[in-house]
Amino acid sequence: MAIFLSFTVIGLVAGCVYALIATGLVVTYNTTGIFNFAHGAIAMVGAYAFWQFWQGWGWPAPLALVMVVLVLAPLFGLFIERLLMRPLRGAPVDLTLVVTLGLLLFLVGLAQIIWDPSEVRNLPSFFNGDGKRIGYVLVTYHEVVAVAATVAIAIALRLLFNTTRTGIAMRAVVDNADLLAMAGGRPIRIQQLSWMLSSSIAALAGILLAPIARLDILLLTLLVVDGYAAAIIGRLRNLPLAVAGAMAIGLGQFYISGYANADWVKRVQYVIPMVVLFAVLILLPQDRLRTASFTGAVAPRVAGLKASLVWGLVLVAGTMLVSTGLSGPNLRTAANGFALALVLLSLLLLTGYGGMVSICQLTFVGLGSIAMGKVGGDGGSLLGVLAAIGLAAGAGFLLALPTLKMRGLYLALATFAFAAVFDQAVFTQIFGTGGNQTVARPNIPGIPTGSDQAFLVLCSVVFAAAAIGVLAFRRGSLGRRLVAVNDSPAACATLGVNVNRTKLVVFTASAAMCGLAGVLYGGVTKQVDANSFAALLSLVALLLARIGGINTATGVLLGAFTFALFPTFLPHLPDFLSNQFLLTGIAAVSVGRDPNGLGGRIAQGAEKLRELLGLDRKLVSVPVSSDDGTAAAVFLEEEGRLVSAGH
Amino acid sequence: MSAPATEFAAPAGTERRDPHAVVEVVDVSVNFGGIAALTDVRLSAREGQITGLIGPNGAGKTTLFNVITGLQEPTHGRVWFGDRDVSGLPPYKRARRGVARTFQRLEVFGSLTVFENVLAAAEFRRSWSNDDTPARTVAAEIIRRVGLSVVADARVDSLPTGLARLVELGRALATRPRLLLLDEVGSGLSHEETEALGDLMVDLTRDGTAILLVEHDVELVMRVCDRIFVLDFGRIIATGTPAQVQKDPAVQAAYLGAAPESRGGPS
Numbered sequence: 074m075a076i077f078l079s080f081t082v083i084g085l086v087a088g089c090v091y092a093l094i095a096t097g098l099v100v101t102y103n104t105t106g107i108f109n110f111a112h113g114a115i116a117m118v119g120a121y122a123f124w125q126f127w128q129g130w131g132w133p134a135p136l137a138l139v140m141v142v143l144v145l146a147p148l149f150g151l152f153i154e155r156l157l158m159r160p161l162r163g164a165p166v167d168l169t170l171v172v173t174l175g176l177l178l179f180l181v182g183l184a185q186i187i188w189d190p191s192e193v194r195n196l197p198s199f200f201n202g203d204g205k206r207i208g209y210v211l212v213t214y215h216e217v218v219a220v221a222a223t224v225a226i227a228i229a230l231r232l233l234f235n236t237t238r239t240g241i242a243m244r245a246v247v248d249n250a251d252l253l254a255m256a257g258g259r260p261i262r263i264q265q266l267s268w269m270l271s272s273s274i275a276a277l278a279g280i281l282l283a284p285i286a287r288l289d290i291l292l293l294t295l296l297v298v299d300g301y302a303a304a305i306i307g308r309l310r311n312l313p314l315a316v317a318g319a320m321a322i323g324l325g326q327f328y329i330s331g332y333a334n335a336d337w338v339k340r341v342q343y344v345i346p347m348v349v350l351f352a353v354l355i356l357l358p359q360d361r362l363r364t365a366s367f368t369g370a371v372a373p374r375v376a377g378l379k380a381s382l383v384w385g386l387v388l389v390a391g392t393m394l395v396s397t398g399l400s401g402p403n404l405r406t407a408a409n410g411f412a413l414a415l416v417l418l419s420l421l422l423l424t425g426y427g428g429m430v431s432i433c434q435l436t437f438v439g440l441g442s443i444a445m446g447k448v449g450g451d452g453g454s455l456l457g458v459l460a461a462i463g464l465a466a467g468a469g470f471l472l473a474l475p476t477l478k479m480r481g482l483y484l485a486l487a488t489f490a491f492a493a494v495f496d497q498a499v500f501t502q503i504f505g506t507g508g509n510q511t512v513a514r515p516n517i518p519g520i521p522t523g524s525d526q527a528f529l530v531l532c533s534v535v536f537a538a539a540a541i542g543v544l545a546f547r548r549g550s551l552g553r554r555l556v557a558v559n560d561s562p563a564a565c566a567t568l569g570v571n572v573n574r575t576k577l578v579v580f581t582a583s584a585a586m587c588g589l590a591g592v593l594y595g596g597v598t599k600q601v602d603a604n605s606f607a608a609l610l611s612l613v614a615l616l617l618a619r620i621g622g623i624n625t626a627t628g629v630l631l632g633a634f635t636f637a638l639f640p641t642f643l644p645h646l647p648d649f650l651s652n653q654f655l656l657t658g659i660a661a662v663s664v665g666r667d668p669n670g671l672g673g674r675i676a677q678g679a680e681k682l683r684e685l686l687g688l689d690r691k692l693v694s695v696p697v698s699s700d701d702g703t704a705a706a707v708f709l710e711e712e713g714r715l716v717s718a719g720h
Numbered sequence: 721m722s723a724p725a726t727e728f729a730a731p732a733g734t735e736r737r738d739p740h741a742v743v744e745v746v747d748v749s750v751n752f753g754g755i756a757a758l759t760d761v762r763l764s765a766r767e768g769q770i771t772g773l774i775g776p777n778g779a780g781k782t783t784l785f786n787v788i789t790g791l792q793e794p795t796h797g798r799v800w801f802g803d804r805d806v807s808g809l810p811p812y813k814r815a816r817r818g819v820a821r822t823f824q825r826l827e828v829f830g831s832l833t834v835f836e837n838v839l840a841a842a843e844f845r846r847s848w849s850n851d852d853t854p855a856r857t858v859a860a861e862i863i864r865r866v867g868l869s870v871v872a873d874a875r876v877d878s879l880p881t882g883l884a885r886l887v888e889l890g891r892a893l894a895t896r897p898r899l900l901l902l903d904e905v906g907s908g909l910s911h912e913e914t915e916a917l918g919d920l921m922v923d924l925t926r927d928g929t930a931i932l933l934v935e936h937d938v939e940l941v942m943r944v945c946d947r948i949f950v951l952d953f954g955r956i957i958a959t960g961t962p963a964q965v966q967k968d969p970a971v972q973a974a975y976l977g978a979a980p981e982s983r984g985g986p987s
Contacts, residue, residue, distance in 0.1 A: 550855075553840045557829045564827035564888075566811035567789045567820065568844045568895055 075209035080331035081324065083285075086216045088323025089223035090282045091346070094300025095307065095315040096230060097274035102309045104243045104267035107158060108482050110173040112275050113297030114180035119146055119276025120283035120293055121188050124196045134199065142277050150272030154265050157662060166481035167430065168666060171619050174612055175661030177294065181609070182655025184290045186648070198284040219281045226274060227316055234312075243267060291609065298493065299346035301486065305353050322346050344498045347490040354487045355475045373625055373669055373676035381544045381626070385537035388630075392533035396526045403641070404525035405597050410637030411532035412593035415539055417618040417629040419586035422543050424615070425624035425668075426552065427579045428559035430485045432611045433472070433492035437465040437584040439500060439606030441591020446512040446601070453513030453522075453596075462588040469584020470577065477573045477580075492608035500603040509602040512595025522596075532593050539586060540626040555579055609654075616657055619665040621672050628672020635660075738764040741800070742899045742930040743788060743819065748797030750783055750954075757783045758954045761797070765899060765932040768925050772941045772962070773934045775951035776974060781934045782824050784951070785901050788932075789821050790814045801899070816848045818898035822888035822905050824934070830877030834868050835859060837876055837887050841894035851896070858894055866890045867916060882908030886917075899930045906937050918944045942966070950974065 094112065101109050109115075119141055126137035157176060161169050188194065204213035233240040243263050245253045253260050278300070279293060286296055302322055307315025322345060330342040376384070396404060416434050423429050441461035449457020476487045504510060514522045514531075521527045546552045554575055558565045562572045595601050617636050622628020639653050664670055669677075738744050741764035750758040758780045765771040773781050786792035788799055790811035798807045801817050809817075829837050842855035842862075863872050866886050871879060876887050885905050892900055902921075906914050918940050921931055935941050941948065942962040950958040950965060952974040958965055965971055 550840075550843045553832065553836060553843065556831055557837075557840045560829040560831055561827040563791060563811075564823065564829070564891070565844070566791070567815050568841050568891065569812050569815035569848050570844050571812045 076331060078208065078210045080327045082210055082212055082216060084324035084327035085320065086219050086285065086323070087326060088320035089219050090278050090285070091300040091303045091323055092223050092316040092319035093226065093274055093278035093281070094297045095303035095319050096226060096312060097271040097278065098301065098304040099307060099309055099312055099315055100230070100267050100274070101271040102304075105158060105162075105264050107161060107169045107173065108309070109176075109271070110170065111176035111180060112271070113294045113300070114177045114184075115146070115149070115272055115275040116279030116282065116297045117290060117293035118149075118180050118184055118279070119272075120196060120279035120288060121184055121290075122276070123280045124194055124283070124288060125188075128194070128196065138280065141280065142273050146272040146276035147269035150268035150270070151265055153272075154268040158268060159261070159264070167668075170430065170482065170485055171616065171665045172662050174616055175658045175665060177658070178609075178613065178616065178654045178661065179658025181290060181294055182652035182658055186652050186655065188290070190290055194288045196280075196283040196288045202284075215281075215284060222277060222281065223316075226277075227312065230312060239263070239266070291607075295493065295608065298489070302346040302350035302353065302490075305350055305357070305486065308357065318349075322349055340498050340502065344494045347493045347497075351487055351490040351494070354479060354483050354490070357483070373622075373673050374680065375547050376544055376626070378541075378545060378548070381541045384626075385541050388537050389530070389533050393530055396529050399526075399529075401525050404529045406637060406641060408525070408529040408532045408593065408597045410634045411529070411536045412590050412597060413614070413617075413637050414536050414630045414633035415590035415593060416587055416614050417621065417633050418536070418539055418543060418626065419583040419590070420615060420618040421623060421626065421629050422546070422586070423579060423583035424618065426547055426559065427555050427576065427583075428480075429576065429580065430481065430488070430615070431580075431583070432485055432489040432608075432615055433495075434583075434587050434614050435606045435608070435611040436492045436495045437469060437587035438591040438594055439495065439601070440468055441465045441588030442512050442595035442601045442605070443503060443510060443591075444588070445515070445592045445595050446510040449513055449515065449592075451511075451513055453516040455515060455517065457513075458515050458589070458592050461592045462585045465588025465591065466581050466585035469587075470581045472584075473577050473580035477576050489608065489612070492611045496603070496606070496608040500606060504603045507602075509600050510595075511600050512592075513599065514596040515592060528596060532596075535589065535593060536630070539589070540629075544626060613654070613657055616661040616665060618670075619668065620657070620660045620670050622670030622674075622676075623668055625669070625672035625676055627675055628670045631671050631675075737762075738766070740764075740766045742767050742802060743932070744800040745784065745788060746798045746800065748784070748787055748794045748799070750780070750787060750792060751795045756954050758787070758794070761951070761954070761956055763949050763956065765930045766946075767898070767930050768928050769946040770921055770925055770931040770933055770944050772945035772948035773932060773951060774936075774938075774941060774948060774965075779951040780954040781951055782903055783954075785821060785903055785932075785934065788814075788901060789819060815895065818896075819901065820892035820895045820897035820899075821901035822885060822892055822903050824903040826881065826884050826888065828876045828884050828887055828891075831875065833873050833875055834879070834883075834887050834890075835863060835872040838862050838890045838894050841891040845895045849896075862890045862893050866893070866920065867913075880908065882910075882913070885909075889917075893924075897929065899932065900924065901932045901934075903934045904936060905933075906935055906940055914940055 094116065098109060098112050101107060101112075122145060123137055123141045126132045126140055127134050132140070153176065157172055161172060198213060198215035199218055200214040202213055202215065204211050204216070206212075234244060235241075242253060243266070253263075275297075278297065282296060283293060286292060299322065300319065303315050303319035306318030307313075326342045326345045329338065329345065333341070392407070396407070399407065416438055419434055419437075420431065423431055441464065444460040444464040445453075445457040447457075448454075448460035472488070472491055476484055479487055514528055516522065517531075520531070522531050547556075554565075554570065558570065558572050558575050565572050565575075594605070613636070617632040618629060619632075621630070621632020621635065636653065636657065639656075643651055667673060735746070737746075744764040745761055748758055748761045749756065761780070761784060763771075763773070763784070773784065775781055783792060787794050787797075790806075790809060790813075794807075798805055800806065801814070801819065804817070806814050806817065829840060832840065839855055839859040842858040845851065845858075846853075846855050863869055866889055868883065868886055868890060871883060876884055879887070885908060889902065889905050892902075906917050909917060914937060921933070921944050925931060933941065933945065945962055948958075948960065948962055948965045949956055950968070950971050952970075957970045957974060958968040960968070
């Protein structure tokens with residue numbers, strides 16, 4: 074009984090923190106339509122800031138609390154509203170994803186710079202962990218505060234949304250901000266308010282959570298992701314339901330950890346929220362078939378076969394040439410760049426062409442590495458390569474089956490939940506705590522792969538071949554089908570296309586490419602561990618693809634190498650920028666806004682150059698009719714054919 | 721109503737009644753959260769004929785198209801293609817049985833060119849039918865037929881709406897449908913272009929294609945349709961030849977807002 078009660082108390086407290094997190098998410102989602110992936114990171118920074126004032130600078134705890142929760146957090150909310158969120162009004166889901174994920178990475182990077190992760194910090198509970206013994210159970214005042222704060226905030230928000238003018242305006246703003254403005258409301262003021270409120274609640278949640286869990290940057294950022302499950306249970310709109318869901322998750326988690334004996338069951342408790350999230354996402358009714366697109370901007374021209382073959386050869390030849398002058402570590406850095414580029418190439422196929430978002434590509438890479446290590450053996454037999462591709466493809470297939478109908482935000486959340494489950498339960502189980510797996514380089518008869526230089530060349534060949542293949546696919550009949558399914562699933566269905574099967578095939582193929590990347594990735598260092606495939610890295614991969622340009626092979630290569638070469642730049646960067654996550658975050662919210670990314674800009678430049686050099690194009694005007702009477706459309710003519718139009 | 725009762729009026733039940741129908745919708749009702757978008761709608765379209773479906777905005781025409789193509793599950797009622805009940809089939813399986821459509825709210829493949837839009841549809845057909853005419857041949861012929869040759873290589877999202885609708889028509893034709901559902905395909909076209917469109921439709925019916933046409937251009941509807949169904953507030957209020965429908969008091973009431981007692985229409 075005592076055990077039951079004490080786990081009930083801990084479970085309730087965890088539930089309360091999840092409820093706070095869910096509440097903050099629901100507030101901003103309801104007033105701005107933006108799902109804030111960085112919510113957890115804001116909570117983490119809040120906890121660290123509180124530590125800094127209280128433990129670091131010796132402020133009294135109440136004052137530090139007021140400073141963080143009521144002053145700094147709202148100011149931060151105001152700041153991100155103005156800088157990042159306001160321009161997102163009416164933006165497609167994928168853009169809000171990129172920006173909030175970028176903010177997440179930025180905050181993680183910032184925290185790592187300010188509070189060196191290698192230094193152990195401890196955030197004590199309020200009241201020194203004192204408490205009162207009720208029956209058999211010690212209930213700490215910290216826990217009482219957590220529960221009381223949650224209840225108070227829940228009641229206050231309910232009153233705010235349902236009874237006050239501001240609250241009702243807050244609900245109106247998401248439905249139609251323009252209409253509200255015409256009716257005399259001030260949408261911007263309301264959205265500012267909701268970001269301030271949400272940041273405050275997030276900071277408070279972080280402060281309450283840190284003493285219960287641990288003051289750790291990644292742990293806190295990802296732990297609050299657990300609150301997302303609760304928010305989704307409330308379908309991002311219903312606060313009472315979200316709170317109930319949070320309680321159920323918190324209690325379930327601690328009952329399991331309390332009563333389970335086996336090691337692997339204990340590990341399961343960390344993934345319960347993720348499993349719940351995944352399950353709820355599957356059960357949620359999805360929108361009917363409608364147009365949806367990840368791109369939004371005009372994609373650059375797809376390179377032709379001749380051009381892609383030439384570029385592939387140049388890439389491989391260039392790699393061979395450069396590799397002769399590189400030392401061992403640099404050779405491995407470059408090989409790593411190609412492995413990452415292959416992962417990003419899988420996103421080019423999946424997201425760039427197919428419009429499906431995935432935040433679990435590194436999980437497939439991990440499966441590939443493991444299969445190569447276990448099946449390939451010390452000799453690195455080619456069977457291992459097949460197993461790597463097969464295992465990753467199989468996992469991709471199984472994940473795609475239940476998630477086919479999801480799009481945008483839901484698919485992103487589901488894949489992220491999948492990655493987190495593997496990160497926290499499956500990979501740690503396979504590798505053992507702190508363990509690793511040796512992965513041999515593939516042994517191809519007649520071709521040397523043993524030396525770092527030979528392996529680098531192999532990596533470049535694999536990437537070039539895969540890129541040529543993906544581009545050829547895009548130009549062909551199946552690629553057209555994929556683009557068509559992305560542009561209009563409804564039209565495809567009424568033209569006889571089995572939309573779900575098309576998506577299934579592409580998702581599987583994309584996972585298979587990641588499996589192959591896993592072979593390369595493992596071969597670089599010949600050893601992998603659980604950290605190599607952390608869920609956060611999948612997120613980094615998505616953002617890198619976006620930064621480099623998610624719809625060109627050049628962009629993908631660019632994105633991968635910018636990140637892979639980072640350790641090489643590092644010594645030349647000023648300290649305050651010396652963090653991969655920070656820079657990726659900044660790049661994502663700036664360059665990543667444009668789906669064509671850096672690669673797109675390069676392609677655009679090349680196009681302009683061709684136009685400048687080629688004199689065989691001229692503008693012609695063709696009369697066409699449009700909605701507003703007749704108008705003239707202007708076309709670019711090339712060799713007597715019309716190639717592009719504007720009007 | 722003035723149409724011969726034996727031909728169009730049908731008793732209750734979910735059996736098909738029209739033996740000539742390529743498609744028959746039987747007692748279909750659709751409710752959106754308690755609001756009736758369609759109520760007991762019964763309609764058929766026949767081989768080699770153009771069947772008009774007219775009615776004021778919000779009458780439920782597009783919803784009915786969604787029901788026929790499988791994009792909208794009806795609350796009640798069945799859909800037959802020929803003598804086969806297709807009510808449970810997903811959209812792509814219905815398409816493979818020879819139904820194609822255009823969309824009132826455009827659903828083009830915006831990032832592909834006009835030619836690629838039609839080519840993609842022709843390729844889709846090749847993948848599920850026995851027809852192995854090269855897709856490029858089919859696409860080129862259709863582009864010419866719907867009059868899009870001059871913009872064939874333009875990206876569709878750069879086209880004016882009227883031309884984009886023709887792209888949808890071309891795309892639908894590329895699947896060589898037995899039944900073609902056209903949802904306001906003529907809007908945004910000039911007078912001459914509408915004339916040409918009407919001729920094209922008549923031409924298509926000569927090969928036996930059944931066309932179900934939703935159109936606001938009354939002149940076009942009256943010129944090309946063999947039969948017309950009139951939908952108002954989700955109910956069929958009149959059926960008959962263009963001449964019959966034009967004279968129908970219920971139709972005049974629906975369009976012009978005449979005295980409410982005539983709204984039900986004589987039955």
